[in-house]
Amino acid sequence: MSRWASLSEKTRQELLQARAFLSAVAEPPAQALARFVAERGARGALDAILRERAPEQVQAEVEARRSGLSGEQLLRAGEAAGLRLLIPERPGWPHEAFAELVGAREVELPDVAEPLALWVRGRGELAELAERTVAIVGARAASGYGEHVAAEFGHGLSRAGFTVVSGAAYGIDGAAHRGALSAGGRTVAFLACGADLDYPAGHSRLLRAIADQGAVISEYPPGTPPRKHRFLVRNRLIAAMGQATVVVEAGARSGAANTANTADLLGRPVLAVPGPVTAQNSVGCHVMVRSGQAVLVTRADEVVELLSPLGVRPAEEVEGRSRATDRLHPDARRVHDALMGMDSASDGEIARDCGLPLGRVRAVLPELEIEGFAKRTESGWTATKR
Amino acid sequence: MSRWASLSEKTRQELLQARAFLSAVAEPPAQALARFVAERGARGALDAILRERAPEQVQAEVEARRSGLSGEQLLRAGEAAGLRLLIPERPGWPHEAFAELVGAREVELPDVAEPLALWVRGRGELAELAERTVAIVGARAASGYGEHVAAEFGHGLSRAGFTVVSGAAYGIDGAAHRGALSAGGRTVAFLACGADLDYPAGHSRLLRAIADQGAVISEYPPGTPPRKHRFLVRNRLIAAMGQATVVVEAGARSGAANTANTADLLGRPVLAVPGPVTAQNSVGCHVMVRSGQAVLVTRADEVVELLSPLGVRPAEEVEGRSRATDRLHPDARRVHDALMGMDSASDGEIARDCGLPLGRVRAVLPELEIEGFAKRTESGWTATKR
Numbered sequence: 001m002s003r004w005a006s007l008s009e010k011t012r013q014e015l016l017q018a019r020a021f022l023s024a025v026a027e028p029p030a031q032a033l034a035r036f037v038a039e040r041g042a043r044g045a046l047d048a049i050l051r052e053r054a055p056e057q058v059q060a061e062v063e064a065r066r067s068g069l070s071g072e073q074l075l076r077a078g079e080a081a082g083l084r085l086l087i088p089e090r091p092g093w094p095h096e097a098f099a100e101l102v103g104a105r106e107v108e109l110p111d112v113a114e115p116l117a118l119w120v121r122g123r124g125e126l127a128e129l130a131e132r133t134v135a136i137v138g139a140r141a142a143s144g145y146g147e148h149v150a151a152e153f154g155h156g157l158s159r160a161g162f163t164v165v166s167g168a169a170y171g172i173d174g175a176a177h178r179g180a181l182s183a184g185g186r187t188v189a190f191l192a193c194g195a196d197l198d199y200p201a202g203h204s205r206l207l208r209a210i211a212d213q214g215a216v217i218s219e220y221p222p223g224t225p226p227r228k229h230r231f232l233v234r235n236r237l238i239a240a241m242g243q244a245t246v247v248v249e250a251g252a253r254s255g256a257a258n259t260a261n262t263a264d265l266l267g268r269p270v271l272a273v274p275g276p277v278t279a280q281n282s283v284g285c286h287v288m289v290r291s292g293q294a295v296l297v298t299r300a301d302e303v304v305e306l307l308s309p310l311g312v313r314p315a316e317e318v319e320g321r322s323r324a325t326d327r328l329h330p331d332a333r334r335v336h337d338a339l340m341g342m343d344s345a346s347d348g349e350i351a352r353d354c355g356l357p358l359g360r361v362r363a364v365l366p367e368l369e370i371e372g373f374a375k376r377t378e379s380g381w382t383a384t385k386r
Numbered sequence: 387m388s389r390w391a392s393l394s395e396k397t398r399q400e401l402l403q404a405r406a407f408l409s410a411v412a413e414p415p416a417q418a419l420a421r422f423v424a425e426r427g428a429r430g431a432l433d434a435i436l437r438e439r440a441p442e443q444v445q446a447e448v449e450a451r452r453s454g455l456s457g458e459q460l461l462r463a464g465e466a467a468g469l470r471l472l473i474p475e476r477p478g479w480p481h482e483a484f485a486e487l488v489g490a491r492e493v494e495l496p497d498v499a500e501p502l503a504l505w506v507r508g509r510g511e512l513a514e515l516a517e518r519t520v521a522i523v524g525a526r527a528a529s530g531y532g533e534h535v536a537a538e539f540g541h542g543l544s545r546a547g548f549t550v551v552s553g554a555a556y557g558i559d560g561a562a563h564r565g566a567l568s569a570g571g572r573t574v575a576f577l578a579c580g581a582d583l584d585y586p587a588g589h590s591r592l593l594r595a596i597a598d599q600g601a602v603i604s605e606y607p608p609g610t611p612p613r614k615h616r617f618l619v620r621n622r623l624i625a626a627m628g629q630a631t632v633v634v635e636a637g638a639r640s641g642a643a644n645t646a647n648t649a650d651l652l653g654r655p656v657l658a659v660p661g662p663v664t665a666q667n668s669v670g671c672h673v674m675v676r677s678g679q680a681v682l683v684t685r686a687d688e689v690v691e692l693l694s695p696l697g698v699r700p701a702e703e704v705e706g707r708s709r710a711t712d713r714l715h716p717d718a719r720r721v722h723d724a725l726m727g728m729d730s731a732s733d734g735e736i737a738r739d740c741g742l743p744l745g746r747v748r749a750v751l752p753e754l755e756i757e758g759f760a761k762r763t764e765s766g767w768t769a770t771k772r
């Protein structure tokens with residue numbers, strides 16, 4: 001029996017209401033509040049805030065929104081909008097994914113703290129969805145190339161059993177989600193606004209599909225509008241939820257580069273897909289590879305290999321085509337090379353052309369004949385195939 | 387006075403004839419012969435070969451071509467074809483470039499040995515041309531993208547004062563030479579046949595232009611036809627002559643990959659240009675970067691930076707565009723973000739939206755007004771620019 005199951009219904013409701021309140025009372029990432037909640041628990045922190053007895057830093061974070069806020073009302077609003085509230089006290093919280101954020105907060109990484117609660121649209125169980133994950137991020141203003149590649153990675157990683165995590169934005173994000181959906185796989189979107197909002201508006205159908213095959217998630221309470229800085233803040237959840245982050249088309253100073261930086265700071269592998277150097281779209285990816293921050297990847301199975309402790313090897317197509325003459329001894333290849341460049345030749349002419357001793361040429365020629373690479377004619381030896 | 391200048395005309399002629407003979411008597415890379423010449427000198431080695439007193443391995447290398455060969459005739463043939471003979475004893479030999487090949491031979495790298503002589507078409511002094519060099523290599527069957535990038539690198543490196551070294555093949559090689567020529571710079575082509583031959587035939591004008599602004603060079607005596615294995619053997623000279631090797635579009639198992647391997651074995655930096663992962667053309671480049679064999683480069687000035695001991699920094703365009711709000715304090719940016727998302731708002735509404743304490747919001751708003759980012763209206767505060 002989990003701790004949650006042993007709690008009274010009243011306690012459960014108090015915890016949910018306290019977390020709903022805390023998720024709304026400060027603008028994430030509220031580092032002082034997160035630390036205070038970790039120390040006092042959700043109900044203790046709530047109590048201290050309402051009595052204005054929280055530490056000064058916490059009071060500063062909550063001052064603007066504290067009055068009139070009700071956890072109960074927020075829960076009802078969420079329910080009305082079809083959202084569930086996930087909290088750390090309840091089974092299903094992805095503790096492992098966010099453990100790094102707690103660690104990051106403790107070493108005072110600027111602007112990083114674990115979420116106090118998560119509002120979830122969709123049926124997927126986040127703890128399950130979080131078991132094997134890859135984040136795919138990139139530019140909104142992506143090229144056709146970038147969207148194609150993002151969809152391929154989303155599809156391939158999904159088929160390999162990974163949940164594809166992204167931000168539901170236009171461009172790379174959307175293509176990555178769609179790739180996962182097209183494989184019938186699981187995908188999760190973290191929004192920079194309330195999880196009940198269809199943002200961006202053009203992705204309302206996509207967001208419904210993501211909720212059906214995974215989850216649409218936000219740490220912001222229902223109805224919170226998107227703000228520019230919320231995208232950067234949201235990115236840390238994508239970085240934390242992905243066991244690795246794949247960057248497809250990113251400017252040198254972009255949201256995707258920010259997500260990659262956070263993933264790197266959290267100790268997660270960053271992988272970057274290259275592109276043409278003649279366009280600006282992949283500049284950020286190339287910079288990450290050049291600086292050593294990211295590993296270059298070209299196919300989904302290379303990501304799978306990197307994330308597989310047992311070292312699954314990708315298909316060997318990179319080894320190049322083999323040639324018919326590969327199995328020949330180097331001397332035989334030299335004789336064959338010479339034959340290929342001559343109409344027909346005596347063994348002496350062949351020896352001079354390729355520079356091998358006559359005896360060696362005479363030993364090699366019958367081998368080449370047997371293997372079908374050379375034949376004897378009236379006017380001398382000739383090559384028969386490449 | 388150099389040692390060469392102190393030699394009698396007769397001795398000089400003997401040395402040139404001996405080297406001409408040695409360059410033709412064995413198929414390069416003739417490791418035993420190269421070692422023997424290094425020990426005995428060119429005239430001593432020639433004498434031993436003619437008397438059949440050379441070591442067994444040397445005799446095997448020269449057996450097929452020894453009889454009837456004349457250094458004097460070869461020199462005349464070269465002269466008639468407009469070629470000069472460069473030899474290590476004479477000023478102008480690029481000793482530094484080939485020192486690594488001697489070292490490679492001594493640790494018994496398979497198929498590597500220094501050239502015994504070089505036949506040169508063109509006016510360029512090789513020792514000068516070899517001072518600052520970059521090799522650019524890649525696929526014959528290059529894409530338009532690859533040829534464009536190779537030409538850009540050739541042009542940029544040439545402008546930066548580097549001699550562009552390549553193999554005069556169709557595709558990347560040709561584009562790299564042309565890029566250098568278009569910048570009025572210096573470029574050197576190493577051929578896999580006699581330096582007097584126009585190979586490939588479609589590049590005869592290009593080869594003339596290369597000879598005019600640099601040199602067309604071969605270790606093979608005049609008239610030697612190209613053979614498949616000679617391209618691989620020739621590649622070691624390109625790798626050795628380049629202080630770094632840039633690979634543009636290469637298959638995983640290609641001539642360019644072979645040149646890159648040799649450069650790597652010789653301790654020279656290998657740089658690879660990425661490309662779309664949706665085509666096969668850049669697979670070899672991506673493999674080299676993934677494996678750590680090559681550093682990813684996207685522009686000529688990144689190559690210049692890598693080769694500059696003083697660390698010249700490339701232009702900072704990779705740092706991304708700056709934004710008007712960059713100079714604002716993070717809190718001011720948060721307030722501005724909130725304003726951007728609201729029609730007009732009171733300071734209390736702004737505080738709740740962005741989650742900053744009311745006092746902080748009231749302190750920041752006048753700053754934003756002074757900087758031109760916000761203005762006070764009858765209905766409240768509004769944002770005035772992005």
